[in-house]
Amino acid sequence: xxxxxxxxxxxxxxxxxxxxxxxxxxxxxxxxxxxxxxxxxxxxxxxxxxxxxxxxxxxxxxxxxxxxxxxxxxxxxxxxxxxxxxxxxxxxxxxxxxxxxxxxxxxxxxxxxxxxxxxxxxxxxxxxxxxxxxxxxxxxxxxxxxxxxxxxxxxxxxxxx
Numbered sequence: 001x002x003x004x005x006x007x008x009x010x011x012x013x014x015x016x017x018x019x020x021x022x023x024x025x026x027x028x029x030x031x032x033x034x035x036x037x038x039x040x041x042x043x044x045x046x047x048x049x050x051x052x053x054x055x056x057x058x059x060x061x062x063x064x065x066x067x068x069x070x071x072x073x074x075x076x077x078x079x080x081x082x083x084x085x086x087x088x089x090x091x092x093x094x095x096x097x098x099x100x101x102x103x104x105x106x107x108x109x110x111x112x113x114x115x116x117x118x119x120x121x122x123x124x125x126x127x128x129x130x131x132x133x134x135x136x137x138x139x140x141x142x143x144x145x146x147x148x149x150x151x152x153x154x155x156x157x158x159x160x161x
Contacts, residue, residue, distance in 0.1 A: 004028040004084040004114065007073045010035050011043050012148045013053050014130055016122040020088035023116055025061045031086070033058055034076060036069045044131055044155055056147045074109040085111055090118045090126070135159065 006024055010017055010033075025031045035050045045053070051066055058064040069076040073085060085105060087098050095115070102113035118125075125143050134140045134156050141149055 001029040003030040003082045004086050005032045005034050005077055005082045006086040007034045010050050010054055011045050011127050012152055013057050014125050014144050016118055016125040018057050019119050019122055020116050021058055024086045025064050031064045033066045034069050053148050057145050074105045074111050077111045078109055085113045087113055087115055088118055089115050090123045
């Protein structure tokens with residue numbers, strides 16, 4: 001059985017993430033969508049809220065589970081017996097950022113990284129841009145799943161109040 005981990009902050013989860021989850025779930029026997037804590041990033045949603053959104057988005061994928069993790073992704077992979085890490089790539093900048101991490105992860109534990117190219121129609125979508133546009137009053141309804149949109153709109157309203 002092949003188990004892969006798709007890690008990220010998913011703050012918030014986007015339609016681009018959901019597309020990578022669906023396509024990766026078709027490749028691997030089991031996919032673990034793992035949201036971690038990265039102290040260098042500021043978060044709009046707390047870890048539990050992100051995991052709830054991920055569970056909703058992945059509810060129709062029977063071989064996908066959602067988990068949280070702390071520390072190095074390779075240590076998490078080792079703990080759960082995952083053979084691979086899945087990373088979505090939107091373009092060359094993502095590749096340049098992700099490649100050294102993939103090489104380090106392989107060096108540390110032998111866990112391979114599989115890159116999945118973003119769907120061309122979603123290649124510009126990122127959590128950071130979605131948050132920025134939403135906080136500035138823009139319409140992000142086509143960029144995030146419906147349940148995520150409702151939570152994002154609520155967070156924006158809370159920030160404005």
